[in-house]
Structure formats: C-alpha cells, structure tokens
Amino acid sequence: MANLQAASSSEASRPPAFKTPSMKAPECFDGTQPFKVRSFIQSCQLIFHNDLANFSQDRKKVLYATSFLIGRAAKWIEPYLSNLTNQDSNYLLNSWSLFESQLFTLFGDPNEVRKAEAELDSLRMKEGGHVSLYIADFRILVARIGD
CATH class of the missing domain: 1.10.1200 (Non-ribosomal Peptide Synthetase Peptidyl Carrier Protein; Chain A)
Incomplete structure (x- = not known):
C-alpha cells in the first residue's frame, strides 16, 4: 500500500509531458515568384x-x-x-x-512597398462587400508597407 501511495504521489508531482505539435513543412521555394x-x-x-x-x-x-x-x-x-x-x-x-x-x-520584389502603397491608395470597399474583408485587405497592405 505504501508503494502504491509513493508511486501515485510521484506521478502527481511530475508535470505532464508536453509534445511539440507537428507543423506543416514550408513549400519548396524556387525563386521565380518574388511574392x-x-x-x-x-x-x-x-x-x-x-x-x-x-x-x-x-x-x-x-x-x-x-x-x-x-x-x-x-x-x-x-x-x-x-x-x-x-x-x-x-x-x-x-x-x-x-x-x-x-x-x-x-x-524578392524590390517594389513590394511601392506596390502595396499603390494598392492601398486604390483600395475601395466593394458595393455589397463585407466590411470585415475590406479591413483585412487594409491591414494586409499596411503590414507590407510597415516592414
């Protein structure tokens, strides 16, 4: 009985093992598409x-x-x-x-920032479009400019 209690208490004090989740490998990159x-x-x-x-x-x-x-x-x-x-x-x-x-x-694209700025200048919400899509497009472009 004492052995069972000792084993039980040692298992309780040991933190659970953490396994790093597996992730998808990057796609192969061939250098032909700057984006x-x-x-x-x-x-x-x-x-x-x-x-x-x-x-x-x-x-x-x-x-x-x-x-x-x-x-x-x-x-x-x-x-x-x-x-x-x-x-x-x-x-x-x-x-x-x-x-x-x-x-x-x-x-990479040497004009990435300029292209993003031009896209941002011309960004318009489409009639009948969702504001959430417009905001997402806006944030994507701002992030590309900010790098």
Whole structure:
C-alpha cells in the first residue's frame, strides 16, 4: 500500500509531458515568384519558434531552409553548400539574418512597398462587400508597407 501511495504521489508531482505539435513543412521555394519569399521565410520561422530545442543555432535554421530550395534558388545556394566546413559567423550558412536578407535581395520584389502603397491608395470597399474583408485587405497592405 505504501508503494502504491509513493508511486501515485510521484506521478502527481511530475508535470505532464508536453509534445511539440507537428507543423506543416514550408513549400519548396524556387525563386521565380518574388511574392513567395515572405511566406517561405515565415513558414520556416514558425517551425523554428515551434521547436526551439532543434533550431537554437542559425546554422541549423539555414540548412533546414536550404533543404526546401529548388530550381534557381537551389542553384544560388549550391556554391555555399560546397563549403559546409566554414564556421565563420559571417558565412551565409551560419547566419539566419544574412540568409534571409539575401533571399529577399535576390528573389524578392524590390517594389513590394511601392506596390502595396499603390494598392492601398486604390483600395475601395466593394458595393455589397463585407466590411470585415475590406479591413483585412487594409491591414494586409499596411503590414507590407510597415516592414
């Protein structure tokens, strides 16, 4: 009886095990559609923040994201992958911020903010449309301008 009570009290004092929920992997990114850069980066960041234990280092983040590059984007990263032993903190494979900025520079839309400003200027609520859709469109454009 004493053993049963001891086992019961030790189980009660142990916090329940938490399993990190699995998340959808990012879609492969080929570099041909500039508007997809942001969603690719955000998908990767969601995975990183959901699994901090496995993505505590920039290098792990970059290598993970690199595994989803195809086409033009894969051709761009190939020369860096041939030098995996480089441990310099300023090397692209070792710096998430450098990797992210290079993706935006090389494959993103250089006129994204101007386009969003123009869309915001011409944004009108459609007759018979829902105000919630108008507000959502407005907030999306403001967020793109604010980056």
